[in-house]
Amino acid sequence: MIVRDLNELKNTDKAVSDANWTSVRMLLADDGMGFSFHITYLYAGSEHVFEYKNHFESVFCISGKGSITDHATGETHEIKPGVMYALNEHDRHTLRAEDELVMACVFNPPVTGTEVHREDGSYAPAEELA
C-alpha cells in the first residue's frame, strides 16, 4: 500500500510548476498502478491550451471556477466544484481559471514525471522519453 500526503509532496520534486500552474504528482508510472494521479492548481486568471495526443485524461474540479472550450465543437462548459471533463478523444481544449482551480487529474497511460508540455500542448508518448 502506498500512502502519500499532498501537503508533504508540495515541497518536493513531485510538485512541478510553470508560471501559471503547479501539478503535484501523487502517483506516477513507476508506481505500477497503470495510471497517474495528479492534483493540479491552475492560477486565477490563467488560460491554457492542451492537447494530449498520446494520453487520455480525466479532470475533476475540487474547487475554483472557470471554463473549458472544446476546439473541435467550439462549445464552452462551465467548470465548478463537482464538474469533470474527460478527454476521450484527445480533445484539443482551452482551460480558463477565473478563480484558482484545484483539479484531480488521471492520465492513462501514466505520466512518468519527466514530460514537459510541447508546443502543440501535448506530452510526448512514454517511448520517446526512454
Added chain:
Amino acid sequence: MIVRDLNELKNTDKAVSDANWTSVRMLLADDGMGFSFHITYLYAGSEHVFEYKNHFESVFCISGKGSITDHATGETHEIKPGVMYALNEHDRHTLRAEDELVMACVFNPPVTGTEVHREDGSYAPAEELA
C-alpha cells in the same frame, strides 16, 4: 469530450449506495478511458473491509476524517484532506470514517458499474460479469 456534473449524477442510476456509502460513477468502463473514476461518500461512523483482488485502486481524500489499516502490516494511517492511498498490491484493508469521507477513486481495470462487493471485499473481474 465528456463533461459530467457530480451534482446531477447523484440523482441518477450512476449513484450506487449501500447502508454505509454512496459511490457516484463519473466514468465507467464503457467510456473507454481505460480507468473508472468515482466520487465515494463513506458515512460518518462506518467501517469497511475491502480487498480488490482484481483491481488496482487509488483513493484521494477530498474532505472528512478517518483512518485506514493495512491488514498485511497492521499499520494504521490517518485519512484527512490531501491524503491518498493506492492499493498497488491489492491490499486487504479496513477503512473507517470518523466524519463523512468524500473520496476521489480511480480503478484499473475500470469498473463496469454492475459489480457488487463480494463477501471477501472484492469486485469480480470484468470477464465474470460478461
